Amino acid sequence: MKRLLSLIVLFALLPGVVALAQEPAGTPSAQGDFVPVNQLPAQTEQLPAAPLLMGAYAFVWVALLVYVWSLWKRMGKLERELAELRRRVQNP
Amino acid sequence: MARVFVPLVLAAMLLFAAAPLVVASAPVEQTMGLVQKIFYYHVPSAMLMFVSAFVCGISSAVFLFRRSAAADRVALAAGELVVLFGAIVLVTGPLWARKAWGVWWEWDARLTSSLLLWMIFLAYLLVRRFGGPGSEKLAGAMALFGMANVPFVYVSVNYWRTLHPKTSVVMTLAPGMRAAFWFCVAAFAAMYVLLLTLRKRLEDRQAEVEQLYLATDD
Numbered sequence: 516m517k518r519l520l521s522l523i524v525l526f527a528l529l530p531g532v533v534a535l536a537q538e539p540a541g542t543p544s545a546q547g548d549f550v551p552v553n554q555l556p557a558q559t560e561q562l563p564a565a566p567l568l569m570g571a572y573a574f575v576w577v578a579l580l581v582y583v584w585s586l587w588k589r590m591g592k593l594e595r596e597l598a599e600l601r602r603r604v605q606n607p
Numbered sequence: 608m609a610r611v612f613v614p615l616v617l618a619a620m621l622l623f624a625a626a627p628l629v630v631a632s633a634p635v636e637q638t639m640g641l642v643q644k645i646f647y648y649h650v651p652s653a654m655l656m657f658v659s660a661f662v663c664g665i666s667s668a669v670f671l672f673r674r675s676a677a678a679d680r681v682a683l684a685a686g687e688l689v690v691l692f693g694a695i696v697l698v699t700g701p702l703w704a705r706k707a708w709g710v711w712w713e714w715d716a717r718l719t720s721s722l723l724l725w726m727i728f729l730a731y732l733l734v735r736r737f738g739g740p741g742s743e744k745l746a747g748a749m750a751l752f753g754m755a756n757v758p759f760v761y762v763s764v765n766y767w768r769t770l771h772p773k774t775s776v777v778m779t780l781a782p783g784m785r786a787a788f789w790f791c792v793a794a795f796a797a798m799y800v801l802l803l804t805l806r807k808r809l810e811d812r813q814a815e816v817e818q819l820y821l822a823t824d825d
Contacts, residue, residue, distance in 0.1 A: 535805065562706055564642035572645075582802065583802070593812040597819065597821075604819060
């Protein structure tokens, strides 16, 4: 009885397994995607180098200029603070 | 100091301004084409990132073992420049990689270890900025650890499988490329010395301000 029941369950699941193994409707088969070499479109440059090169150089210049500018700002603030403190020390 | 400083500024400015012209005159590389010219800014920046990590580490060691406040100020200045030049390397590299390798980034030995080195010194700056009193010593220890990483970053391309070119590429450059490369190294080195001097001077002024605050409190 148990063996019969197992066989029944197995045969009931079989169509489901077969259905899952099928490709979904509307999907082109792999064989259909094959493109012979003589029919490929002409190869063109996809990624131009100039924007990347200019972007790299621009970043270097901007980074250095921003750093120099931040040093200059910080130095100006400290010089003013220093002048004020020296005045306070000399004229308590 | 002024006698040395003004010529240094002029030299750095001239060298740096002339570098693009020198790079433009260098031959175009056969395989990678125009994008290979990022090399002339990318590699000198990497060299200076390593040099600055050593300056920071050695200065930190002098501060830790000899209690030299001046050495600590040099260490802080050098630590900032590691982050600056490291950022340049980590941005120019992927821009080059996108064209040369087809990807912006690859988790290979050289790129990953360079990123980690940069993050160690970023953490150094965060500890110095937000660590409170006494954090200079902890930061000094971090700088020593960061400095110890530099040789591993440098040799990583020789010992691990990586997309990045090996260290031998600089020594085997074609003559036209060699001149442009070493000119850019000199330009970046002059700029580095100038920035280190300026940044250290800023720290000296900060120390003076703190001394005067203490004097006025007394």
